[in-house]
Amino acid sequence: MTSATLPAVRSTKPSAIRPGRILLYVVLTVGALLMMTPFIWMLLTAFKSNLEIAKFGWLPGELRWHNFVEAMQTAPFLRYFRNSLFIAVGETAFTLVVCTMAGYALAKMPLRGSKALLTYFIVLLLVPFQIILVPLFLIVKSIPLFGGNNILGHGGIGWLNSWWGLIIPLGAAPLFTFLARQFYVSLPDELAQAARVDGLGEFGIFARIMTPLIKPALITIAVFQIEAAWNGFLWPLMITTSDSMRPLQLGLAIFSQNPAEIQWPYLMAGTALATLPMIVMFVFAQKRFVEGMANVGIKG
Amino acid sequence: MSTTLERPALATPRKVTPAKDSRTLLKSQVRTGWALLAPALLHSGVFIVIPVIAVLVLSLTDYSFGDTWAWVGFGNYADLFRDVDFQASLWHTVLYAIVVIPISMAIALAVAVGLNQKIRGLTFFRTAYYIPTVTATVAVATIWLWIYNPGSGLANGFLSLFGFAPNRWLADPATALPSLMVVGIWQGLGTKVIIYLAALQTVSRDLLESADLDGAGRWQKFANVTWPAIGPVQFFVLITSIVGTFQVFDLVYVMTQGGPGSETRVLVMDIYQNAFQDLKLGYASAETVIMMIVIALFIGVGRLLQKADAND
């Protein structure tokens, strides 16, 4: 009897102190520092005064924590944070549901033309957001039966200036369907066979057997989608007119409103605070990565 | 050691599947398949395909937000071929893509392999590599503007540490685009590293162990077991890299606005300017169509280069 496993590939050999190992650490650390330096720079700049910023200097004279406080008080940032959170969570939930279903169907279901459909989703990746901005805006405005529209989508403002408009159009990107599909594809078919024998329906196989197996992909999708929603600027700007629904990045734009007088300490402080939740989220997501890859196998 | 998936304790013996059942099975699979696919198809149809059709239609007009507009057939396309800005943008974008894609994929894979060893501080390393990706692009661009400042930026400070003369970076027509390429690679690494890591972790340990037993060296293991196993994911990273580099915009818009002159002008920037600055939406739509064709060509080439992905 053979058994195949899908565990995490990690060497169980004890890590000997070899020159190769040391080199590895050095290279990785240098790389990590290169990655982090700009962010550290941003953080340090958040503590500086206006005068210090105009002249170049690494370190601030003193740790002006009040920069952070004042930055957050310039506008209702708590509300912006809340809005961003809402949009990010909503969009991610929507994406996870829609894209895993579609990815699985493309990977495992015997659909005629599934190869063509995959190409369809890949081709959709080509479309740059900036150019479909105007038609998309029009479509969102004409969603029937919302925002005062009649059944043909006339007369009102549809999903403009609404949470629907902020979340749905940009969610479920073809990218994530593609990614989910690539992960589902590498799952062995025997798993499905076995579950079928046990009387599980196709949808059940998808939901209870296959999808839990691609947890790393799910987390990856979630991380990317949350980050994209959190950092979104152009679409929320276009689709909202009232301030009450605007997310974080739009709030940060206040500090660079007047090009002749950008409020650098506040901008850097605000951006640092905005990036922090993403970093924290990522630190937590990593652990699930590893957990999700625990021992899974099949007896054939 | 391997463990097995714990199946629910059902005592049903294995059924024999007569021909009728396999047909019903197929039908139910097809039904489920379409049902699963439907939301994504609907969503993409409404929010992407329809706007794209609108763009195609617009590309045949001279619509510019005015009261009147007219059909110009392929007039926009003809004008584009004579447009100096478009030619510059196309060339710069292709150059940018050709440099950034292979370099960032190679570095990302190397880092992912490195991180996949049993090393300490894994959380720290992975977070560090991912920070550029979670930071908003506008913030990234702004910070790099500081770094590249010829008078007082980190970059020249770094160079002077090693005794090199200061560079004008973004202010020099010759080094402006390469400087942007560095930022592009830097920012795109994190995503790729994460995806490669996830893929490396799904490589069958059994296969690796049997390769070990066969006496395969590290490089042979990598080439013959790991590399093929991460095939589908490689393809994904390649496609998304092509698309991402071709659509670079925020970085350029904030850092150079396409300057000096038009040395760093890229396609999406040109499209955006044509659409919202010059208010020539019809013209910009035609440019978008051409851009999508070029990206499709690149992806086609990418697929050829990508060897045997059996599931494709």
Add this chain to the structure above:
Amino acid sequence: MRRGVGLTLLAAALSVVVSSCGNGVIDKSTDGVPPAEATGTLRVLLPSFPPSTKGKEEFQKVVDDFHKTYPKMKVEPDFATYKNLNEKMSTSIAAGIPYDVMVTGVGWVQPFASKNIFEDLGKYGVTPDVIKEKSTPALIPAVTYDKKLYAYPLIADARAVALRKSAFREAGLDPDKPPTSLAEIKVAAEKLTKRDKDGNITRSGFDLASATGFRQSFVTFLASTGTPLYVGGEPNFDNKAGLDTLLWIKSMINNVQPYGQTNAAQQPLVLTGEAAMGIVNGGVDCSADGIGQKNCDDLKFFRFNSGKEIEYVGGDLASIGSRSRHKDAAWAFIQTLTQPTTLDAIAKLNKKVPAYKDASNSPQAKSNPLSQFVADGLVYAVNENEVPSNWLEMRGNFDIQLTQAVLGQKDPAKVLHNLAGQSR
């Protein structure tokens, strides 16, 4: 534009009727209805108020004022930024839900007026004489298209020139006699440029403030010779004055200032001491939070004069949407905006100068020496003048081609000729 086929698809799928937030049906017109009874929503797009808490408070005062005449009209502001103005305006136009009041800048009026997007303000009694009397006459060409007026000035964004007295004295020049003509400036700048032993410029003699492009500085230098960029929408720079000016710029770059030199914080270089002379904005913060009193005292402000004393002035201009259903209300709103107290508030929020007649005595002007200086100089104001209808496109062309001329990639005379040909 696109029809409902795909949407019936959507309607079938989305059979849940949910009312989303935000305004519903498009309004009925209120023109002709007495103000006290007019109902509806006035949609206002303006970058003049930052969406910070302070900005919104100030805006609320304007709304309260407006409600004294139009108590039943709702005001829905869209606080855009200057950078995204175009996208917001164009998508609203394409979607058929245009704004009622739009505040734009110099160079925007002509393109949008030519597309019939702005309303002719002559109907509301706005004439050049009215602007001369109550506002800033120098902004009249900026709001004119085809002999009609399409916008009303709110605030003026003026630029002056500054020199560092200490640098002047050090170089043996008299800070009380600033060089004002282009030729004089060049001579002085060359004396003031400091270099290191490798020949790299360590302190620029003159900051042309053109890191992002030479369009605005070209307009300024050209105007100082008495030559406006455009006259009546026709190019006026493909001539000796234009060529001389462009060649002058070319001779200054990489001579007294390295190309693309910019302060990382985007501050004018003469304020930080990285240049001995240079173009500045319309206000300076002399407090400890800003550049400090010592720095402030070391500055002397002056204006260009190569035949004509000038001061570059841009600004915020308010227009009414031609497809608005509340044009009367929109005009009333603009009138509320142009009350001196409101303009003072906007000026303070943006560190610019209000565009009313007595700007020199405005609180903002009195708040710092530079604002006072530029407010006093509004009589010398110049800008791109009455630009052609494709100016938004020309802006980009100017930025690119002037840079190419200065960097030696293209011939200056040919560039000017080309730009003149592209203007429509």
